[in-house]
Amino acid sequence: MTRTSKARAHPGAAADSPAPALPPLDxxxxxxxxxxxxxxxxxxxxxxxxxxxxxxxxxxxxxxxxxxxxxxxxxxxxxxxxxxxxxxxxxxxxxxxxxxxxxxxxxxxxxxxxxxxxxxxxxxxxxxxxxxALVNTLRVEPELGSPVRGGLPATTARRDGTQWVLSGRKIYSTGAVGLSRMLVFARTDEDPVRVGSFIVRAPSPGLSIEPTWDHVGLRASRSDDVLLDAVRVERADVIALAEPGAIPGARPDLTTGAWNALGLTALYLGVAEAARDWLIGFLHERVPTALGAPLATLPRFQTAVGEIDTALTGATTLVDTLAARTDAGDESAVGQAGMAKVLGTRAAINAVEQALALTGNHGLTRANPLQRHYRDVLCSRVHTPQDDSVLTAVGRAALDRHTAPKGK
CATH class of the missing domain: 1.10.540.10 (Acyl-CoA dehydrogenase/oxidase, N-terminal domain)
Known part of the structure; x- marks a missing residue:
């Protein structure tokens, strides 16, 4: 596929030079x-x-x-x-x-x-x-936690001529060492305060990454701390700067929330599929002396793999269906994305836990990938929306729909 881009030419390029095309999708x-x-x-x-x-x-x-x-x-x-x-x-x-x-x-x-x-x-x-050109939004802070649950960031932007000057610390900054742009959620030092995302380009003077990421799973994501010490951002390079409450700010719109929920759930279902595939190979290859045949021939293991595959197929079908309905503009599907994340990530975690139970020491041996899949799939719980937020909202909505009859 041939496509063109309106992207601005790099400094030093001829004014009439065509912008390079994006890589074709394959x-x-x-x-x-x-x-x-x-x-x-x-x-x-x-x-x-x-x-x-x-x-x-x-x-x-x-x-x-x-x-x-x-x-x-x-x-x-x-x-x-x-x-x-x-x-x-x-x-x-x-x-x-x-x-x-x-x-x-x-x-x-x-x-x-x-x-x-x-x-x-x-x-x-x-x-x-x-x-x-990797990009991520940096929101989480040591004191604030995730701003989705409310509160203003401590990271502050002050005006200095034609620029903003940012100071603060962001934690759990996924991909920090490889990002080309960091969308830093910050507050201004104005009265009234405004909030927005400031586009920080890497590298920038005053920007540093502290290698704090020492996690049980997703270790290669390098979700380190990002320190901003008087990092300068052009006043034009700010996204949605407005008073708190005037814009979605830290709280994404419903469709953005559906993309996050369904997209990340699909990712972790992929982890569980890798675990399932390794388990199937292991059961075919493992031939205990007393049995004289692969473990895959035993009904107990066949049933267990059937349970894993059924759960993953169901969760994947749910995610795929809601994603397609979201693309079609179905608002009910958008509203169900959080529930799909709860069901899908639980299915993924349970599938890998079942695989571990079936393989025992082999599954927990570092030479085998199953222990890595388990550590990685556990990380699905920390992403927004988290289970407690989803279930509380769903529960309240259900209770509001079915109020008790008068006099009861």
Whole structure:
């Protein structure tokens, strides 16, 4: 597919030089990419090293820009194709999948509700044409936690001429060491206070990354702390700066929330599928002396694998269906995305736990990938929306729909 981009030329380029085209999207390469990512996932997990070569492959296949809108020269894929991409990448290396997800979500939000300053987005697209231009929104702070649950960030922006000067610390900054842009959620020092996302380009003077990420799972995601010490941002490079309550701010719109919930659930279902596939291979290869046949021939193991496969198929079908309905504008599907995340991530975790129970010491041996899949799939619980928030909202809605009869 041939496409053009309106991205701004780099400094020094001729004024009439055409902007480079984004890499063509090739979804047929997903199985190949899954295998390539899986080949080095254990190494990156062991070393907690950022998988740069994995992002190079994803970039070359056009996956990092899959959700860029057609008006910007992108393919503009919807949520249904995005969950397909993230499930395949999650099967290979969930760290690559997670940072890819953050980048895809940023482009998808811009496609639906344009908010970026035109020049800043054009620059991002120009970078994306030639290299993996990873982007993530940095919101979480030591005192604040996740702003989705309320509160103003401590990270502060003050005016200085034509620039904003940012100071603060962000934690759990997924992909920090590899990001080309960080969308830093911050408050101004004005009265009244305003909040927004400030586009910090890496590297920038005053920007540093503290290697704090020492996690049980997704170790290669390098979700380190980001320190901002008087980092300067042009006043034009700010997204949705307004008084608290005037804009969604830290709370995404419902469709953005559905993309996050379904996309990330698909990623972790991919992890569980990798665990299932390893389990199936193990059961075929394992031939106890007393049995004289592979474990796969025993009804007990066949039933257990059937339970795992049934649960994963059901969860995947639910995610895929809601994603397609969301693309079609079905508001009820958007509202059910949080419930799908609860069901889907629980199915993924339970599937890997069942695989561990079936394999015993073999599953927990570091030489085998099952223990890594288990550590990675546990991370599904921490993403927004978290189970307690979803279930409380669903419970309240159900109770409101079915009030007690008068006099009871």
């Amino acid at each position: 979804l047929d390469r997903l199985p190949e990419l899954t295998r390539a990512l899986a080949a080095r996932a254990a190494e990156h997990d062991r070393d907690a090293s950022f998988p740069d070569e994995g992002f190079a492959l994803v970039h070359q296949a056009g996956l990092l820009t899959a959700t860029v809108a057609p008006r910007h020269g992108g393919p503009g894929v919807g949520l249904a194709d995005t969950v397909r991409i993230l499930r395949a990448l999650g099967t290979g290396d969930p760290a690559v999948a997670l940072v890819t997800a953050m980048t895809l979500f940023v482009h998808a939000a811009e496609a639906r509700i344009p908010a970026w300053p035109a020049g800043a987005y054009e620059d991002l697209l120009a970078d994306s044409a030639t290299r993996p």
